[in-house]
Amino acid sequence: MRRVAPFSAQRWNYAHATFYGDETARETLQGACGYHNVYKQGYGTATTALSTTLFNDGFACGSCFEIRCVDSPACNAGNPSTVVTATNFCPANWRHPTNNGGWCNPPRQHFDMSRPAFDKIAFWRAGIVPIAYRRVPCLKQGNMQFTIEGNPWWHIVFVTNVGGPGDLGQVYLRGSITKRWVRMTHNWGVGYRIFQSYLGQGISFMVVSNSNSETVMAWNVFPDYWQLGQSFSGGQFQRPHIMRI
Known part of the structure; x- marks a missing residue:
């Protein structure tokens, strides 16, 4: 990285x-x-x-x-x-x-x-x-928040509470069983979708900022028993130095 x-x-x-x-x-x-x-x-x-x-x-x-x-x-x-x-x-x-x-x-x-x-x-x-x-810089408390919606055949993930640059450029998903990074499609705003089911798998994310390409690995964010509509947290961009204005 x-x-x-x-x-x-x-x-x-x-x-x-x-x-x-x-x-x-x-x-x-x-x-x-x-x-x-x-x-x-x-x-x-x-x-x-x-x-x-x-x-x-x-x-x-x-x-x-x-x-x-x-x-x-x-x-x-x-x-x-x-x-x-x-x-x-x-x-x-x-x-x-x-x-x-x-x-x-x-x-x-x-x-x-x-x-x-x-x-x-x-x-x-x-x-x-x-x-x-x-x-x-966006000064946030805690880690990024990932909320998953959709249905058993495709999922959309909303990524919020993003620190540092604050914006999103690319989001990748990795299942604990498939063990392969797959780039998600930008749906709109902070929502990214994937036309594949990951029910029953733990999920990790790789998030890339649109501003400076800073990359964060958020491992094991979703446990394998996750359900649609749930939110889990993990990973965060580097904490910026607070500037005195």
Whole structure:
């Protein structure tokens, strides 16, 4: 397995941010990335949807971004920043121009944040504000979480609580009986499927980051008595050095 450096914060870029939903963030529970319940999975309300350009066909799901409001009277005093995880997709709205309602139209880089996350950087009545943003390491507690669904003939696995780079590029599965690594097909967001039954086998995973190709071996995650709908944890990307900002 190739060794790579822990994922570190990247340079600042400029974009705009809006919000969706209300202060309860109920509208942000699930989303296009395949998270079942971001509250229960540890993401809370610190989440955002990404425009097409940033979403990258779902390969940006799980990425963490530091965001601060800039150059607007609506910015909170001191221009504080907040860190959010990408959990949803903000689709294009071609009925409106890019600079007037079509905020998520390509090639625009845009964040449609949860209301609680937006409140941390700006006054919500502004609606839209200019921001500075950068990718940062995802600081997670514990190991990655693997949830398996599907049926006896094919399975789909959702990988959550991903630290370091946060995103997923490739996921491989290995049965304790078949003893062969098989690359899973990217279904959508954090979901990967395989058209083969692994019922009755213990399962290990190999996870590759989309950002820096860092690879994690998660051995014996599922016991041989696992059932559809269950979740198990194992493996995690390298713990990044915490940067002082």
